[in-house]
Amino acid sequence: MxxxxxxxxxxxxxxxxxxxxxxxxxxxxxxxxxxxxxxxxxxxxxxxxxxxxxxxxxxxxxxxxxxxxxxxxxxxxxxVKWQWSNKDEVTYSNWKRDFFCGFVQSDGTWNDSVCYDQKPFMCYQENSNINERYVWINSRMNWSSAQNYCQVNYTDLVSIRNENENQQIMEKAQGSPFWIGLFNNPWKWSDGENSIFQIWTQNQPDNYLRNEACVEILSDGSWNDDFCGKKNYFFCTNKSKVTTSFDLVEYSLSWLDAQRYCRANYTDLMTVENQTENQKLQKPPQDQGYWIGLSHENDNWQWSNKSPLTYTNWRREFSCAVLQSDGSWNDSDCSEEKPFMCYNEMEYIRTYIWINERMNWTRAQNYCRMNYKDLVSIRDESENEEIRNKAQNSPFWIGLFNNxxxxxxxxxxxxxxxxxxxxxxxxxxxxxxxxxxxxxxxxxxxxxxxxxxxxxxxVGWNVTLVNDSSTWEEAVDYCRNKNSHLISISSEMEQNTIATLVNTTKSSSVWLGLRQSRVFGFWFWTDEMPLSYQNWTSGSPPQISFSNHCAVISKDNNFLWASVSCLEKHPFICRSPLISN
The missing domain is CATH 3.10.100.10 (Mannose-Binding Protein A, subunit A)
Structure with a gap:
């Protein structure tokens, strides 16, 4: 070498x-x-x-x-490893993506895109030979065309069930982003109907400016996603056990106001069940739209081949999580300042505390830990909704972060x-x-x-800071029970290192493993290290015969050492050799 x-x-x-x-x-x-x-x-x-x-x-x-x-x-x-600040297991998530078709990036993580983008893609065919299962297609198509190609010539666009498969598929690709068989159908009807009929206009939906979550019908009868605050005429429906009718309401309202109006005066905004119903609707003038009852709610990602979605590898740009006003989650730059939600827990009952002060994620976490339990963690959909209702309709920090x-x-x-x-x-x-x-x-x-x-x-040493205030003897016993010693310092470099650690505590002083002999007055380390380096406030070790004095490192005195009674209580540091495997 x-x-x-x-x-x-x-x-x-x-x-x-x-x-x-x-x-x-x-x-x-x-x-x-x-x-x-x-x-x-x-x-x-x-x-x-x-x-x-x-x-x-x-x-x-x-x-x-x-x-x-x-x-x-x-x-x-x-x-990507998202964790709760309070160490709860991540058993529930509610991330919101922006678009509707999934692809794998060159680094193996996933992203979403508008479905009309042109990309190469990966098909698969049911085959016991793993080397022949995945088929790389280096032709650029939109997602629907790629899906159709795979279904005609192989089995389908590829689905990915675990990290191992993700890696195998990456090795088949040629270093460029490519379509996989993952698509998002987040569209829900206002009245709760399960109609799967959709007839989008060309290159829609596109969630333009990431701000289009409501659906309008256009002059040619096709549909478009648009900003929900836009003022449109709208269709309301009246439903009974026998008949269903609909009316065009010629008031220009936002989608949400239109929904309220329909629910107050009819049954709901209109659900379009099929092409026949769609053709019966009165069409708006050119360049205008009429609201129908379809809107973008929670993401609903599915595999094209109907496989269960047991594994995901979404790439997120930032490292801290916010809960948005619609209840979905997003990632954000941790240095941004936002309000946040703390929680307390008493006898397994959680209470949520809304803090309407703007802080970055770390300061919010510290605030919650000092005054309550921690930043909030969310374990299921009902907790997510309860927490969202406590907030004041603005994005806020939750205790989820990405390490x-x-x-x-x-x-x-x-x-x-x-x-x-x-x-x-x-x-x-x-x-x-x-x-x-x-x-x-x-x-x-x-x-x-x-x-x-x-x-x-x-690697040479293992160090543990214990923040419980203890007498010097109690600290010695604690460390010995852990097969270690109170910390000793043998050089300026070690002094600077320990000072960095001490600086993180709230206490003004931390015990060292240094004590004065009650009989002879000299100072010694409990781990029998030579006293080759010293850093006393007085410049030299205090000589007090027949005393019960031990040494602390003092944050208030620029991390110099001070002699105090061994009966005082301070945090302490244990140090032990690290046993290598």
Whole structure:
């Protein structure tokens, strides 16, 4: 293997999360410039892995270990993983897509599009030979033509039942987006009828400007989706057990007002059962439309071949979820400021608290956790409706977020530090798949193709911050019961690292594993590490004979060490060697 010249500096890095096990890693800076995948392979071949760096941004500013402006770590997009803030299992979702036909993108995720777009497509045929099951068609057609082609020549457009099939189909394709057999029929009749008759005009529906959810009949008898606030004449229907009649109401109203009018004076807005009924309707003048009772409600994605929809792989652009005024969900930039919904839970009974203050997602989460239980999680349709009714008709944060980033060594990313204070990346306008750590104190995301210096890591220690206030002896006992020791600090680099951790607590002080001998007055670490590094407020260790004094790291004193009574109560940090598999 080719050996690159290296400038190596060992520092301690910690991956921070209160009351959870944290890995400390010894890092080696490699001063070669290379793209992400080459950095990944280099670190693999060098018997380590690209750095699992979370708090490194604060440390690098102090250490300036390389003289370079930024480094690329191995945090990258692997899979979409939506989670509830309170750790509830995600058993229900209500995402809303914009369009009506599904396709696979070049990265394997799915997206939706207007169905008249021209794309290549993937057919399938029932065949025991997996290599012959999927058939790539490199001709560009709209979705309906592609479906018809597959049904005539093979079985149908492909359906995808799991991640393994998704990957196999991707390998058959040739690097461009292609149609699959997924389509969305979200259209519902106002009166609840199940009529499947639809007669759209050319290239419709298109949800133009993502703002067309109501249906009008045009002068030629075909249908068009349009903005629901548009003022149109409309058809009402009267239904009895024996007869059904309809009238054109010549008042210009929005779709919703037309629905109210029909329900007050007739039965409902009109449901069109078939072509014969459609032909009987009085047609509007050219360039006008009349409302009928069809509108876009909850998404209803189905496979063309009628297979059950057991797996999806939708791509979403952002990392935090909002509940919209119609009850559907959407993703949003976590740094945007919105109102939000908290919840409390007492004896398995949940109450919902509407907070009509605008905050970004992370601040909203913190507010809910400090004052209530957490940001709201939603477990079924009835909860979704109850929560929507508590809100005030505007989009608001819920506790759902997407942690789609994973370290190349298999660790899950549970903390990042972004300059926009949202904790979660925005992925705005372009694909951002590799994490970069800047010396100026923030982590940003950069593309795989951008060349950066890299950091390789070797895992060495496991660190746990315990936020329960305890006496020094209680803290020692707790750590020993966990086969660890109260934290010791042997260098300025370790001091800076622990200071980063301490800075996240609400407490002004955190116990160190450092105590003064009651008899002789000298200070010692409980893990028997030599006292080779010290950082006292007084500049030197206090000498108080026959005392019961222990050391804390003091946030109020710039993270210097102070001598206090061992009977005081503070949070503490345990540290243990990480046992490698």
């Amino acid at each position: 080719k050996q690159f010249p290296r400038k190596e500096v060992s520092i301690i890095i910690l991956f921070l999360l209160t009351c959870r096990g944290l890995n400390l890693s010894v890092l080696n800076v490699v001063s070669n410039v290379m793209v992400w995948h080459k950095a990944f392979n280099y670190c693999r071949n060098d018997s380590s892995d690209a750095a699992a760096v979370a708090a490194v941004n604060q440390l690098m500013l102090k250490l300036n270990i390389s003289g370079k402006d930024n480094f690329c770590t191995d945090l990258s997009f692997y899979e 789609s980033r994973k370290w190349s060594d298999g660790d899950k990313s549970t903390l990042t530090s972004n300059s926009n204070q949202s904790q979660l990346p925005d992925n705005e306008q372009h694909p951002e798949n590799c994490t970069e750590v800047k010396i100026n104190g923030c982590c940003v995301i950069t593309q795989y193709s951008t060349e950066k210096h890299l950091i390789c890591s070797q």
